[in-house]
Amino acid sequence: MAASDDTNTVLITGVGLHGGPAAASGLEPAFEALARGESAVAPARLEGVEGLPPFAGAPAPRPPDVRPLLPDRKIAKYMSPTTKMAVVAAGAALADAELEGTDREAAALYVATGLIAFDLGAVRRAIQAARSDAGELDLRLLGERGLRLCHPLMPFKMLLNMPLGLISIIFGLRGPNAIYYPGADQGAVCMEAAWRGIRSGRLERALVGGTTNGLSLLPVATLRRAGRLAAVPAVAKPFSPTHAGYAPADAAAFLVLESACSARARGARPIAEITDVRSGRRGPFEPCSMVGSAQLVLLSGTLDRAADAAALAALPEQGRVTSLDAQLGHQGAATLFWSAALGAAMIERQRALPAQGCAAPDPRLVTEPSALELDRPLCCATVSPDGSAGMVTLQGVSS
């Protein structure tokens, strides 16, 4: 149980989500939707792109409406879908934490963002204008007339630091900051930077989160090129006998982290304590072997049956494991934040959510909703086929 008077204690005091099976941005409806077995993963399509083979994806429930959050509606012109999802989730986390005024202004901001969802539509007219008679790109034509046909704000939608800059501008955060890219392990990098800063006393609080627009052409093409794209929702289920590939997701999640002293001074309601954050690459399933006394591993990122088996092989004998990837899809840079939010909710409710479609005959797999203890740690771990991994360990807090 967290020691509430410990200055080194790092608490989660706010959560904001975008994506997943629930339309709401709050943790409660997201958790309940998942508990009911609802899934965001479905046959997917990409707007403006024809001829793609069938694939599974987890689209956000609807395009994020950022307008109510903006001090100046013109700012929306600078925002890519990746940035819009980040802004919606960040705003929800700040509201959930009731973080305002100078407390908000001094907060640090660490963001993980996925691959650029290159807006082919924005450059299509320019490319057409720059096409030579032979059908190739002519840079003279691009310079003479193509550039003028691009949307003038196109560069802003491609700059990778825009989620960071616009969250700062819209919500008035002025503290230490960074934005990392592009995989799930970068979520652990963000969280570790904030967690360590708070534990060392250098920071009082931070907004941390990730955003990914996985359902766009280039990320989908990249997954397919690598043989990692699930053809149908039924195979995008970790620990199922047919698990084969990812269902890319549109998703964002943000958390407010703060010291126990800061939370107490503000009267903030803690959801969980973060007791450890790590990332690295010793072996693809290292997080499973590092969980120690964790009562449950909430695992994300396993690609296929072989990866599931390797994860189980690395898990301690007494450990239990679940995965929500079948319902959330592959959330990339947002993964660990979604996991941490849901892990916190599981501990708070003392209830583990099962892995949907899970049929592997291993007693450590959570196949039905089951009880959790408030005072034993839960580990959220994400792994990727290249061996990169990140983990965050959570513990309950006393009321």
Added chain:
Amino acid sequence: MRRVAITGVGVVSPIGCGVEAFFDGLRQARAGVGPIQSFDASAFPTRIAGEVRDLPAAAASWPEPDLAAALARDPKSRYGLAAGREALRGAFGDDRPVRHHPAERMGVMLAAGLEVFHLQDIVAHAGGDGVDGAGLLASLEAAPSMSRLQIPADLAARCLRQEAGAAGPLAVNVSACAAATQSLGEAMWAIREGALDLVISGGYDSMVNPLGVGGFSMLEALSTANDLGGGASRPFHRHRDGFVLGEGAAVFVLEERELARRRGATIVAELLGYGSTMDAYRVTDPAPDHAGAAAAMIAALQDAGLPQGHVDYVNAHGTGTVKNDQAEIAAIRCALGASAERIPVSSTKSQIGHLIGAAGAVELAAVIFALQQGIVPATINLTDPDPACDLDCVALTPRPAEVRTALSNSFGFGGQNAAIVVGAPQC
């Protein structure tokens, strides 16, 4: 308190590849900006940049065909890999870092620019009504490697992690113009606070490509003084008209100082303090009150335990845009107080252009030059200073000076401010 030593440096820049060549370029006040040669920019509004000219192919070779093909198509990743290798050689010679540090105590924290998009790969698949996804996928799948269309910006960082045998965190910072200084600052904190013992840090970038030059031209951020060639990058000049893009990389081996000493490493310099803030103002403009930039410098000095104004040199962000240069000079004055009047300030971008994600890293290498050589790099092309930029902006030629501590600034498009304090090795 744990301290952070720099024990290896690698540089790839428009004025020379390798630390010695770069230092020589600074000493000679050489201009690295010239007509763009890497693609046909003759019809673009801006036709000049600071390009890397003399990087040997072997410096960034890679045995795996897929990655080698991607590296061949992505200059910034080649620069990052080459600079990282030079830094590791400088720190460890032919030895392996894992002989001195546990693999999980070694991390890679690098800044990178945008992913590279190859417009020529898209042309055939962009129709009047949309994108021919099937055709694009077929094209991608027929290609021999990940080198088609989109090359992830973390490529060089992953190569360096593998080469160094590091198993700790890999962090790829994409905070644009502030990214490299942020990476170095976060790496310093990670070592100082005991999370890691060694970090390969710095930055690599090249936006000298049709989309990069075209995109910044659309934002009217680039100088169009094409006829001036090497004279076009003019920070603090009365007639400056925007920045000039550059490309390159600088990578550093950072180690906990006592561990570095124990293994007999040569300590090049020390990272003493870091400050990071956001303007929370506008995407396109620096805040008019300069508060965010000044706060970053003040925070860096406080983090270093130095009193206000206690530095011997400021390497400015100094882009050459009208608003940024004025705002930075005002912020320096605000942060350093009365001392600002006597502290030499210069912008290395006058020589190499704006390296965006690599800017803060290559500029840290310039600061190390000042510390080691006792020479403050020049702001070349500063023939007619802007009266509003009225600090001691070391003009035209380098200046001999004793430099024990220095401040290096980086400010990002979007309002990120980062400042780092560097010191000569302490006994």
